[in-house]
Amino acid sequence: MSDFDVIIVGGGIAGASLGAAIAGTRRTLIVEAEDQCGYHTTGRSAAFWLAHYGGPAVMPLTLASRRDLEAGWPTGERSWLRQRGAITIAREYMHLREALSVNTHEAPLHELKCAEMEKRIPGLRAGWDFGVYDASCADIDVAGLHNACLAHFRRSGGTVLCSTPLTSARRLGDRWAIEVGTERLTAGIIVNAAGAWADGVARRCGVRPLGIQPYRRTITQLRVGRSDVRDLPLINDALERFYFKGESDNRVWVSPHDETPNDPCDAAPEELDVATAIDRFESVVDWPVERVERSWAGLRSFAPDRVPVYGFDADAPGFFWCVGQGGFGIQTSPAAAKLCAALLLEDEPGVPVKQAVFSPRRFSPSGK
Ligand SMILES: Cc1cc2nc3c(=O)[nH]c(=O)nc-3n(C[C@H](O)[C@H](O)[C@H](O)COP(=O)(O)OP(=O)(O)OC[C@H]3O[C@@H](n4cnc5c(N)ncnc54)[C@H](O)[C@@H]3O)c2cc1C
Structure with missing residues (x-):
């Protein structure tokens, strides 16, 4: 033994x-x-790495991890981060209150004017007039x-x-x-x-x-009729109903921000969650959805x-x-x-x- x-x-x-x-x-x-x-x-x-994600108790762990992720911890062979930036968007200014409350010098936030929003998010639909930019958001390998x-x-x-x-x-x-x-x-x-x-x-x-309770979260990969989306910022809804980011020249990953209690298992996406993701995505940008290429779900577990x-x-x-x-x-x-x-x-x-x-x-x- x-x-x-x-x-x-x-x-x-x-x-x-x-x-x-x-x-x-x-x-x-x-x-x-x-x-x-x-x-x-x-x-x-x-x-993705997003400084304020998870709330104030988690933020010190996120910030303390940044340098190690940049330096390719634990082996140092290359950085695990690729800079992307994130924009939290809202239809009403008051919805940004929470996003703005987590401003820190390690991950400074910058309010965007309506014209800047349209410049940074091509094809943005009317009504999404308010945004907060966080330059520190990065993709993680x-x-x-x-x-x-x-x-x-x-x-x-x-x-x-x-x-x-x-x-x-x-x-x-x-x-x-x-x-x-x-x-x-x-x-x-x-x-x-x-x-x-x-x-x-x-x-x-x-x-x-x-x-410890697991909750299901869904992501769907869409091919869209728009190119050059890979390096656009992560787009995050101030009311936490969706986020999406470019995955390749004309592909995006979209999540409907679902949080459904689920027993531990090999989680699979529900059709309704994928449809909700597409619906919310289409309400934000005019990028035509050409195809759902794949969808998946995973379990996020919380105390x-x-x-x-x-x-x-x-x-x-x-x-x-x-x-x-x-x-x-x-x-x-x-x-x-x-x-x-x-x-x-x-x-x-x-x-x-x-x-x-x-x-x-x-x-x-x-x-x-
Ligand atoms: C859709 C989605 C998006 C996410 N996005 C992000 C993000 O952008 N950034 C971020 O930081 N985090 C993100 N997360 C969260 C992150 O993925 C999790 O916090 C993290 O992967 C949890 O890691 P873990 O090792 O605890 O769990 P797991 O990766 O699930 O590992 C636990 C392992 O334990 C094994 N196991 C279970 N029972 C036994 C047993 N009896 N004996 C032996 N092995 C066992 C399982 O097989 C499993 O492999 C996301 C999660 C989801 C679902």
Whole structure:
């Protein structure tokens, strides 16, 4: 029977980036239920970095991750970011109040006049008169980042086992006895990085779940009768009913900003959500929709307070939570991984965030 210091359950960006952050310091195993690590939410994202996305508790993690993403953390082979910019648009000025309230010097916002809106968004329909420009928004090379995390983890002696779900675990003394796939293992620490399955994994380990809820989000790729759309800014609705961005010269990714509670599964798009996405897109720009090329859906998982959960369980020794990354798990991954690594290794966190904000202790009935 093999023995590890740490077993990370889930090989998406949460598990892979944490693996990269602790690589070489502990004997670590990542177990992934699917035959490839990015199969679920990580492989289905819209792939952007937007400073204010996720709210004020998440923003410090997003900002702290920026430099690492630019520098190609953890391997440094190339930058994972490509500058795009974003415009939050509205029909009424008062709808921009929330967008304007998150202005910071790290990601300064700039109000756009009606004429500037038309210049920056060719084919904009009448009525969308108000906008806020955020130059710092960037696309993330998600596959590059995710693969680099796994490669760095492996090169530093870590092991990744795919098609190997954790089925059960129990605490015996100061170690976990664990069943994964057909194997039995032991480890000092289990990290729960199982995304939408986080509560189920906790139950399999005899640990009280936290109420992590997955919600479905849809994206559809449209071919449009307009060229030169690839580098236009991400267009974000101030009332959160859609966003879209150029994907190639004449292709866009559009999301209807759906958020439907969904049990953990291989999520698939609903026809109605795709139709809603197209309808909302057509209400913003006059770019003719020629074809729906493909559509997909993924599960964004949130804790009850919509703040991610990083740290040891208050009541289950050796059980570490790395869950609830919602719609910001890629853009926050370097800083979140460094925070989790510091908590796991009992080091000083090298990131400027208040770790208590993310602690699972906030959900403990014992209040410890
Ligand atoms: C449509 C959409 C758009 C998004 N856009 C963005 C964006 O632009 N920017 C951004 O930062 N974020 C975005 N996100 C959010 C981001 O994708 C997630 O926060 C992130 O991918 C979560 O990563 P994860 O590793 O927690 O989950 P996952 O990638 O789902 O990984 C969890 C893994 O755990 C595995 N697992 C589950 N149970 C077990 C078990 N028992 N044993 C072993 N393995 C198990 C699963 O198979 C899965 O591979 C978006 C999400 C969606 C759905």
